[in-house]
Amino acid sequence: xxxxxxxxxxxxxxxxxxxxxxxxxxxxxxxxxxxxxxxxxxxxxxxxxxxxxxxxxxxxxxxxxxxxxxxxxxxxxxxxxxxxxxxxxxxxxxxxxxxxxxxxxxxxxxxxxxxxxxxxxxxxxxxxxxxxxxxxxxx
Amino acid sequence: xxxxxxxxxxxxxxxxxxxxxxxxxxxxxxxxxxxxxxxxxxxxxxxxxxxxxxxxxxxxxxxxxxxxxxxxxxxxxxxxxxxxxxxxxxxxxxxxxxxxxxxxxxxxxxxxxxxxxxxxxxxxxxxxxxxxxxxxxxx
DNA sequence: AATAGACTTTGTACTCATTATATTATAACA
DNA sequence: TGTTATAATATAATGAGTACAAAGTCTATT
Numbered sequence: 001x002x003x004x005x006x007x008x009x010x011x012x013x014x015x016x017x018x019x020x021x022x023x024x025x026x027x028x029x030x031x032x033x034x035x036x037x038x039x040x041x042x043x044x045x046x047x048x049x050x051x052x053x054x055x056x057x058x059x060x061x062x063x064x065x066x067x068x069x070x071x072x073x074x075x076x077x078x079x080x081x082x083x084x085x086x087x088x089x090x091x092x093x094x095x096x097x098x099x100x101x102x103x104x105x106x107x108x109x110x111x112x113x114x115x116x117x118x119x120x121x122x123x124x125x126x127x128x129x130x131x132x133x134x135x136x137x138x139x
Numbered sequence: 140x141x142x143x144x145x146x147x148x149x150x151x152x153x154x155x156x157x158x159x160x161x162x163x164x165x166x167x168x169x170x171x172x173x174x175x176x177x178x179x180x181x182x183x184x185x186x187x188x189x190x191x192x193x194x195x196x197x198x199x200x201x202x203x204x205x206x207x208x209x210x211x212x213x214x215x216x217x218x219x220x221x222x223x224x225x226x227x228x229x230x231x232x233x234x235x236x237x238x239x240x241x242x243x244x245x246x247x248x249x250x251x252x253x254x255x256x257x258x259x260x261x262x263x264x265x266x267x268x269x270x271x272x273x274x275x276x277x278x
Numbered sequence: 279a280a281t282a283g284a285c286t287t288t289g290t291a292c293t294c295a296t297t298a299t300a301t302t303a304t305a306a307c308a
Numbered sequence: 309t310g311t312t313a314t315a316a317t318a319t320a321a322t323g324a325g326t327a328c329a330a331a332g333t334c335t336a337t338t
Binding site for chain 2: 119121128129
């Protein structure tokens with residue numbers, strides 16, 4: 001899911017039952033173009049120079065809406081902040097304790113065989129690893 | 140790892156390079172006896188009536204120490220709080236969006252086959268699912 | 279046992295991500 | 309065009325977690 005133009009994002013939002021606005025479309029485009037799992041604060045700081053009247057509350061409202069409508073996943077890497085990911089292909093995350101980067105890790109998660117989950121409705125699955133990445137391990 | 144008496148916990152802490160104190164031992168015992176993935180606040184509220192001078196800072200200090208020494212795992216279920224788990228057997232967690240409970244899920248996580256992780260040093264692996272549990276799904 | 283030094287606990291004040299609320303702006307529609 | 313619904317914004321409030329300094333506790337040494 002690489003960059004989409006605004007017209008394309010507009011119809012994508014409508015498809016997902018979200019009334020489009022410039023703010024919403026640009027925030028979503030930013031997430032798709034920058035799969036760096038940004039926080040609400042980072043989104044705000046990146047887009048503020050362009051959307052000059054953007055408010056942090058709007059970013060929070062928009063992220064809540066996106067999560068509710070299922071077009072963005074919240075990622076809880078650390079306890080004090082939420083990160084967001086517009087990539088819904090099944091993948092996990094690796095957080096490097098040294099450089100702080102969050103890596104996407106392709107992974108197959110098969111939950112159908114877990115008997116404990118009989119009767120459970122699974123809405124999202126996340127896998128999170130931590131440690132040191134290759135670069136930081138080499139130093 | 141069911142309940143241990145205090146003497147047993149004392150030596151366990153020493154084994155793990157932690158100087159024992161009443162606060163530390165009781166907090167650890169509480170975690171082992173109550174595998175409900177409590178927050179620091181919940182630990183504080185549960186133990187405060189007994190350890191009458193307990194301070195929240197002590198709970199935070201202790202949890203940080205336990206995590207650093209590797210006898211407790213932090214769990215990031217939601218973005219605004221950290222939960223703690225003294226169970227180090229490999230398992231994942233399922234958070235019910237309806238009743239809020241966090242379930243332990245036995246699961247096998249095999250990361251050795253993931254080529255992306257070549258050269259990475261994995262310190263911890265967590266798997267987190269969300270949705271509705273069996274009880275809440277039936278209603 | 280007394281003293282000193284190191285470590286632990288505690289209370290207060292603070293930070294900062296997020297939320298609540300109320301107001302203003304924009305879009306939709308009769 | 310006027311009216312209503314929805315979205316965006318600014319400000320204030322909340323609450324988990326942290327920083328810091330003072331007070332308490334433990335332990336080793338004399």
